[in-house]
Each structure stands twice: as C-alpha cells, then as structure tokens.
Amino acid sequence: MISTRGRYALRVMMDLAEHNSGSYIPLKDIASRQEISKKYLEIIVKDMVAGGLISGLSGKGGGYKLCRNPEEYSVGEILELMEGPLSSVACLAESTNICPRKDTCRTLTMWTEFDNMVHDFFFGKKLTDLIR
Amino acid sequence: MISTRGRYALRVMMDLAEHNSGSYIPLKDIASRQEISKKYLEIIVKDMVAGGLISGLSGKGGGYKLCRNPEEYSVGEILELMEGPLSSVACLAESTNICPRKDTCRTLTMWTEFDNMVHDFFFGKKLTDLIR
DNA sequence: ATATTTACCTATTATGTCAATAGGTAAATA
DNA sequence: TATTTACCTATTGACATAATAGGTAAATAT
Numbered sequence: 001m002i003s004t005r006g007r008y009a010l011r012v013m014m015d016l017a018e019h020n021s022g023s024y025i026p027l028k029d030i031a032s033r034q035e036i037s038k039k040y041l042e043i044i045v046k047d048m049v050a051g052g053l054i055s056g057l058s059g060k061g062g063g064y065k066l067c068r069n070p071e072e073y074s075v076g077e078i079l080e081l082m083e084g085p086l087s088s089v090a091c092l093a094e095s096t097n098i099c100p101r102k103d104t105c106r107t108l109t110m111w112t113e114f115d116n117m118v119h120d121f122f123f124g125k126k127l128t129d130l131i132r
Numbered sequence: 133m134i135s136t137r138g139r140y141a142l143r144v145m146m147d148l149a150e151h152n153s154g155s156y157i158p159l160k161d162i163a164s165r166q167e168i169s170k171k172y173l174e175i176i177v178k179d180m181v182a183g184g185l186i187s188g189l190s191g192k193g194g195g196y197k198l199c200r201n202p203e204e205y206s207v208g209e210i211l212e213l214m215e216g217p218l219s220s221v222a223c224l225a226e227s228t229n230i231c232p233r234k235d236t237c238r239t240l241t242m243w244t245e246f247d248n249m250v251h252d253f254f255f256g257k258k259l260t261d262l263i264r
Numbered sequence: 265a266t267a268t269t270t271a272c273c274t275a276t277t278a279t280g281t282c283a284a285t286a287g288g289t290a291a292a293t294a
Numbered sequence: 295t296a297t298t299t300a301c302c303t304a305t306t307g308a309c310a311t312a313a314t315a316g317g318t319a320a321a322t323a324t
Contacts, residue, residue: 001219002220004313009238009285011239026270032141033299037312041312042273046273056268056271057271058271059321060321060323061322062270062271062322063270069310080267086136087133089133093133110257111264122246129242135283136282158299158300172285172287175284176318181300181301188300190291190301191292191293193293194293194298194299194300
C-alpha cells in the first residue's frame with residue numbers, strides 16, 4: 001500500500017507544477033496549501049532533492065522548484081523514489097535478493113507478469129495527467 | 133508488497149490442490165513438503181479455515197482439505213483474505229475510511245483505476261493456473 | 265554588517281505490523 | 295485409553311511508519 005511518503009510527494013509535485021513560474025516556492029507555502037505538517041514534509045522533500053526530482057535553494061527567495069517540465073515526470077518514478085521498488089514480492093524487489101526456490105517456484109511467473117503491469121501503469125502516467 | 137501470509141497461503145492451497153484425494157492432509161506433511169515452520173503455518177491455516185477457503189478436522193486421520201474444486205478458487209480471494217483489501221491507498225481500503233479530501237483529490241481517479249486493474253488481474257487468475 | 269528567511273541536518277518517539285516461537289487444550293480416531 | 299491432530303492464547307525481536315523537536319548552514323534584503 002502506498003504510504004504518506006509517496007502520496008505527499010505526489011502532492012508536492014502537483015503543487016510545484018501548478019506554481020511553476022521558474023522561481024523557488026518555500027516549503028511553508030506548500031505545507032499550508034496542502035495542509036501537511038511542514039516538519040514532516042521536510043524529510044520527504046529532502047529525499048526528492050537527493051533523488052533529482054526537484055531542486056532546493058536556501059535563504060530568502062529560496063524554496064523548491066521542479067527540475068524539468070511537468071510532462072517529463074512519470075508518477076512511477078516519483079512513487080518508486082519514495083516507496084522503493086514497486087514490487088509485489090521481496091524476491092523481485094532487488095536483484096541481490098535471490099530466492100532458493102526461484103527455479104521451482106510456481107508463482108514467480110504471476111508476480112513478474114503483475115509487476116510488469118504495475119510498472120507500465122505508473123510509468124505511463126505523467127504528472128500532467130494528474131493535474132488535468 | 134505481498135507478505136509471507138499471502139505467499140504461504142498460496143503454497144498451502146497449491147499443496148492441497150495437488151494432494152486433493154478427498155481425505156484430510158495433516159499440516160505436518162504440508163509444512164515439511166513446503167519447508168515452512170509448522171507453528172507459523174498454524175496461524176495462517178487457522179485464518180484460511182475461518183475464511184472458508186479450507187476445512188480442518190482434528191484427531192487421527194485429520195488435517196486440512198479444500199472446500200471446493202481447485203478451479204473455483206481465485207488467487208485474488210486467497211490473497212485478499214490473508215493480506216486484507218488489495219488497495220493501493222488507505223482511503224480505498226474500507227468504505228468507513230472516508231477521506232476529507234475525497235471531493236478535491238486529484239489522484240483518486242488514478243488509484244481507483246489502478247485498484248480495478250489489480251482486482252481484475254488477481255481475481256482472473258485461478259488456483260489451477262498456478263499449478264498448470 | 266546584520267537580521268531574516270529559508271533549506272538542511274541529526275536525533276527521538278509512539279504506534280503498529282511482520283514473522284515467528286512457545287506451550288497448552290480440545291477433538292477425533294485406532 | 296493412547297495417539298494424533300487441529301486449535302487456542304500469549305509473547306518476542308526486528309523493523310517500518312508518521313511524525314515531532316531542536317539545531318545549523320546558506321542566501322538574500324536592509
């Protein structure tokens with residue numbers, strides 16, 4: 001299930017896309033518009049900067065802004081950055097995580113098929129599709 | 133992400149389907165074939181009985197067996213019983229959980245569309261599709 | 265220069281879930 | 295009556311979630 005990390009990140013991205021004037025938007029403004037604790041958003045937004053989704057600038061006139069055009073962001077990349085791999089099962093989440101049952105597993109095909117479907121769905125959806 | 137509860141339940145169901153002679157199969161046998169802790173399986177299997185997936189009989193000659201033909205079980209109902217609602221977000225998991233933002237939420241359509249896709253996928257897959 | 269604004273950093277906390285383990289009771293059969 | 299089996303209650307360690315708290319560094323306006 002998608003947690004607040006992913007959901008709030010999407011809302012921050014939508015907020016930034018709607019106020020995409022080129023200047024930086026203070027987190028204070030985003031937090032008050034979205035009615036989310038600013039302190040908690042700080043943690044989330046920090047990861048979004050580290051992940052290359054947005055850029056931050058300190059000081060007066062500072063804040064956050066998008067790094068690219070809104071249509072160039074997929075929902076999938078935002079969710080995956082915040083939530084980790086969008087995998088249905090642990091053994092498909094990381095290549096290092098090798099299951100001893102993988103050669104005989106009767107469900108692996110199903111999980112793989114499912115994960116591909118999920119991937120296509122979320123990476124096909126763009127940030128602009130949400131704003132409409 | 134699907135936990136051991138759902139994954140182990142699927143394996144128990146597949147095991148029962150493959151040894152579906154009409155008689156009861158002791159959990160001891162299932163646990164040793166599947167190489168899963170019998171003690172842990174007890175918890176899982178108890179919920180499967182309570183949920184009407186399988187029936188249990190105590191005493192000698194007892195154990196567990198399917199209530200229906202294998203092709204009459206969908207993967208979705210097994211997973212949903214063990215994992216709870218297969219919802220992507222909390223506000224779609226239970227009808228009692230009403231979000232104050234539901235009338236203005238820009239992502240609700242996406243989550244609904246996604247959940248429908250997931251539902252169709254897992255309820256379309258039958259237990260017999262896994263055994264093949 | 266200095267005050268102000270803002271991002272950024274580290275730490276802590278309460279609550280809950282996951283994946284088990286442990287030991288016992290009740291039921292059914294040989 | 296002994297044995298086998300399901301079924302029941304309780305506990306545990308590890309981890310994740312959703313925050314809160316207080317401080318530091320950077321950039322700008324005056």
